[in-house]
Amino acid sequence: MSELLQQRQEEIAEEFEFFEDWMERYEHIIELGKELDPIAEADKLDEHLIRGCQSRVWLLAAKDGDGNVQFRADSDAIITKGLAALMVRALSGLPPAVIVQGDLWFIEKIGLDAHLSPTRANGLRSMVQQMKHYGIAFQAQG
């Protein structure tokens, strides 16, 4: 199953390959944000909020019938939502173990690694951490 993660990351990396500057990259991220299904207002509970961002990010996770983790995410800022969309695309539907252990090399590859620093306001780091936490939790449930 980790091939699937590999494959998804390669896809994303390819997609970002030809952007020449940050404006183009963000243009695409904004696009992804817009395409991501929003979370219903009723589901935007404080318990799904991720701390440490200037914008608000909600992240929900559920195990599907196959034992894989389905993620949903949303944000009030569209760039943040686009980053969330990338993460959902990379990790949603994978087994907990892959989520926990998976090396998310695409983040660096597409130049977003600076966004992973703990001092960044976009919440990407918190998103990754929270997704891994969900993975651990579902793994423990067995």
Add this chain to the structure above:
Amino acid sequence: MSELLQQRQEEIAEEFEFFEDWMERYEHIIELGKELDPIAEADKLDEHLIRGCQSRVWLLAAKDGDGNVQFRADSDAIITKGLAALMVRALSGLPPAVIVQGDLWFIEKIGLDAHLSPTRANGLRSMVQQMKHYGIAFQAQG
């Protein structure tokens, strides 16, 4: 009477004229300190202490029969005592008005003006101020 102050300052200035460096100057100041009559231990009261020096300085003043102010001074540090000796020599025995108004140009002339800065630890500035205060007090007494 202010001619007397003038004359004394000229004398002191002349005395210091030929010193080539600080060591020579201090050598002379130390000499002056040693020659100054010490104040009896019994007179070294806290009320005569001048604040704001690393060394302690005692300053006493009294009006003599002619209405002039007689100063006595002492210090536990010999350089400070030498500075006190210079001040006593310049001002002791003068009328209060001269002490209050007198321009003590010799201090700068002999290169001790840096010692007058409020941040100096030697107490010269406090001495001068205290002597002027005595002058004012005796003037007020009439």
Add this chain to the structure above:
Amino acid sequence: MSKALDAAALRLQFPILNREVNGKPLVYLDHAASSQKPIAVIEAQREYLMHYHANVHRGVHALSQQATDAFENARTIVQHHIGAEESCETIWTGGATDAINLVAQSWGRAHIGAGDTILITKMEHHANIVPWQMLAEEVGAHVEAVEVLENGALDEEDLAAKLAKGPRLFAFVHVSNTLGTVNDAKALTEQAHAAGATVLIDGCQAVPHMDVDVQDVGCDFYIFSGHKVYGPTGIGVLYGKRMLLEAMRPWRGGGEMIDAVSIENGTTYAGLPHKFEAGTPHISGAIALGVALNWLKGLGAGAVMDHEMMLAAQARKGLSSIEGMRFIGTTSEAAGVVSFVIEGTHPYDIGTLLDSQGVAVRTGHHCTQPLMERYGIPGTVRASFGVYNTLQEVDTFVAATVKAVRMLRG
């Protein structure tokens, strides 16, 4: 008439403004968060450390005396810059926040008790809120805040009503870092004094932009930070009226602030200003702040304000064409602050897209959360200007914002 600033020439004194970010020339519009520093200030600090650093006050040696003289001379510069009567009314602190905490804990604990009210405003920076909340919690007092009108002005009626209830203290911001509102410090001080309140003014955003004369204003305490007024980080100023400062207990204990220390007989404190300056001070910071203030004074306060108003006006004019533009705070452009939200966009998105075009603005709550609550917004985009900004930069900023909005709405 003051001579107009030549910002293009001034910029040469700010090496950082030559750099690029994200492959674009930097347009630094985050002056209100922290100003950049002219070479004269940077060199003063370096010069000090290179050639005459020593610990101050305690030394008989020449270096220590030279450092002490420069340090105390800087105090006198600050004194004159803000029009204080005596140099001992100028206390060095670690910054504005440190200074307000000093007053809250030293003056506050002595004068504010259970049931008392501390009056602030809804436009205060957290630095002028939280210390009072902490004090209030400790002594059983409570904090009230004067309302802010839609345009960003203080609500005069609400102020009058709240002053009438007799607060012990009125602590307010001279110039709002989020709205740009310039409060009439003198009139407010008179009003508060008439109501029996002591007055503390947060001058962080005033000193960089206008002439301040604390004796004319008449306030009891006035505070500001060095790093916002072209000076270094880690240094700030507390001005207090001598009578008040003299009656106050020291806040921090340690070296420099004592007269005599004895374990058996207790400790007596030094006089002003040292009583409030425990420990080795930020010597290089104080000296460089003195240089910064002299440098700023050299430009002429009138010219500085004219220049910054011109930039702010131009920015507002340019941004106005954007659909859904909502300016937050519209009473004044004097402080070179333009704060806004744009319908259907998030400040963070705008800030990020501006950054990738080389334009540095601040986004978020600007440490004024109660104000964000007041306006019902999560934050604003804030462009803030200093003497080194140019009309051309403003145009770049406006064009970049237009582009960002187009991308976000696209």
Add this chain to the structure above:
Amino acid sequence: MSKALDAAALRLQFPILNREVNGKPLVYLDHAASSQKPIAVIEAQREYLMHYHANVHRGVHALSQQATDAFENARTIVQHHIGAEESCETIWTGGATDAINLVAQSWGRAHIGAGDTILITKMEHHANIVPWQMLAEEVGAHVEAVEVLENGALDEEDLAAKLAKGPRLFAFVHVSNTLGTVNDAKALTEQAHAAGATVLIDGCQAVPHMDVDVQDVGCDFYIFSGHKVYGPTGIGVLYGKRMLLEAMRPWRGGGEMIDAVSIENGTTYAGLPHKFEAGTPHISGAIALGVALNWLKGLGAGAVMDHEMMLAAQARKGLSSIEGMRFIGTTSEAAGVVSFVIEGTHPYDIGTLLDSQGVAVRTGHHCTQPLMERYGIPGTVRASFGVYNTLQEVDTFVAATVKAVRMLRG
């Protein structure tokens, strides 16, 4: 074996050491009051202000992120330098004095009450006395001090007796700035912990001279100042065990240290380390302190200590020939401190005559008045050494002292 220091080569990194005072080449022997700074440190601060200054933590723009990264990286350097477990246990303060006051007011108010004892020693710097006296006065506790033996060592018997009485806190100096005494921080900590006391160590004079590992020592709090360890002024460090820090109330309120601020609903605080860092920090100071610690580490702690012991030993040997020489503190030369009085002379006179020969020493009570009382002296002459001092300078100092004594006794 560590490689010996080449002080002559090192000196080239300290431009100030090339200067003259009073027409003589400067011999700077006042390291314990404040160290001089290597070019690397001065340039780091300048570089920051020239090229990437911005306010930290709050910004989305590139400059702010670059500044924040450098600032937080400096925190990690400090963490590793003193062997802390986590970087959030490293709190930036305005200096050592500020740090001790923080602990006294935050931890102290929560843990020390009426009738409690705060144990210090007679060799403490005022910075580690006065904050405890102020706290004791506020809460009705009292301060006791462990006696010092004639040679400058702690009186172990007295310590045991006083610990047996169950003080809440034992606050002691790692290395005495006046005596040069090196206390066994680990053993003392164990002893104090066994007696149930929390332990705070004043490491101002230890960090510049030796390797410190707070986890090995086991203390609860450890503090030091930047300006004494080749770093800039205005910055210091508080190390605290995470558990303790987490339970502590913030001391200063303001920006950066909050989670959410509301006037109606009250304010919640941020996590470590920000909870204790209200307001804009001394960014350039923190970054430059990181550089200073790395620079010092590069020399090798063993080599530093060997060098400074050699200088102190040579100084003592030379000075011993002076009649009436009395060394104050004779247990160790490890910290490069030589303190003395000479019969029939006043420290101020010696200091002044040394200064006019270009030699900068400190005279007076060195902010340790209880220690002066203990020895029945008004002050000492103190020569203190850093890595940049040479044997030749020591010889100049000794000769200058001999000359001064001759003049004074004349």
